[in-house]
Ligand code: SF4
């Protein structure tokens with residue numbers, strides 16, 4: 001076959017997909033065995049699409065109808081313990097209901113993969129997007145990605161299986177509820193045979209098999225518990241390297257890669273906005289352009305991996321700036337800074353002896369509209385020397 | 398006994414060997430130790446029945462206590478007795494004494 005013919009045969013499939021549908025297509029490509037999901041907005045269309053794939057015979061998976069998110073996570077924990085490749089998804093209250101089982105999945109070192117279109121928490125009831133739900137899972141021992149486009153969501157779910165099965169930790173792939181979960185974008189799909197080769201089925205040490213019995217989830221006394229939990233801490237810290245390697249290999253195989261942090265105009269930036277998710281990153285990039293027209297050397301750092309926290313990259317990029325702001329779409333109630341990621345960034349800098357002034361910006365809570373002008377204003381505040389404060393943007397105070 | 402370090406424990410704290418709990422002697426949790434004074438024991442079996450750990454053993458044999466012949470006596474398996482004192486509390490003749498662990 002000539003090179004041209006090969007190229008024609010490997011013509012790219014590009015579909016118009018929401019981020020939720022992009023998840024479903026990635027789950028299909030990953031050829032998962034067991035899916036257990038309970039419907040909740042804005043997650044529901046993911047599992048609707050997966051149910052369609054299963055019904056059409058395009059995905060050979062057991063779709064378990066469960067009575068709650070607690071059961072959904074428990075079911076995939078059980079299936080993963082039996083050696084299955086599993087998937088679940090949820091948002092908001094559903095993620096809260098799963099919470100105790102999240103710790104069990106990481107403690108048992110099971111490679112569960114979950115999608116989380118992030119949504120605000122009750123009360124008052126909100127079905128709209130912010131990252132309050134995701135931030136509450138911070139200390140559950142899960143690897144956590146935050147994607148910023150439907151394409152990245154698709155690519156990241158596939159990467160997530162490879163990472164999870166390599167380091168034996170559960171992985172969450174999050175993105176903006178509604179702003180991404182229900183927004184249609186072009187998504188280039190991979191050849192599914194090639195995805196299968198990228199995700200080989202591997203023997204795992206911690207799998208239940210009748211012929212070789214093991215006990216999982218046993219009781220641990222004070223003289224055992226600490227060591228077993230430390231294993232999770234060590235695996236999670238060490239997983240950053242695997243995350244990067246998998247991203248690189250994915251790039252070589254499928255032509256797209258993202259890194260653990262993504263930067264925009266940081267090469268010569270004096271003032272940086274650290275953001276996560278699609279809407280914040282988009283606004284920040286546009287604002288950086290406008291700020292630069294006003295003579296402010298503005299740059300953006302997007303956190304693609306939230307756990308393990310990419311400390312070395314944050315330190316590298318922020319140690320060279322005059323001031324930074326972190327835009328959080330969640331409130332760390334009663335905390336020392338306004339937002340959860342601001343606190344992480346401040347800790348990362350402090351731990352490395354770096355003293356750069358910063359602002360904690362809270363915005364987009366319960367999907368309060370975030371405007372590009374707001375982000376331009378952040379750059380202006382930084383330029384004007386404002387520092388070490390919390391700004392509740394878009395709030396009627 | 399030296400316990401395994403972080404990297405010597407199977408990941409996720411899984412137990413790879415069936416029946417390994419037999420090696421886990423829980424008697425070390427005890428701070429008070431029950432002692433059976435056999436001369437006061439009337440073989441009523443109440444302690445045997447009440448012990449929540451099943452660590453009181455009925456030993457068969459020929460035992461003469463205060464001129465009386467018995468076919469069995471009661472002994473405590475200190476490898477597993479946790480020292481809860483239920484046996485001492487229930488014994489009708491106060492034959493079981495709880496003494497502090499050395
Ligand atoms: S002290 Fe408790 S555990 Fe020990 S023999 Fe008596 S009843 Fe059983």
Ligand code: SF4
Pocket residue numbers: 433437438439440441442443444445471487488489490491492493
């Ligand atoms: S309860 Fe007291 S008297 Fe009865 S068998 Fe036990 S030690 Fe003997």
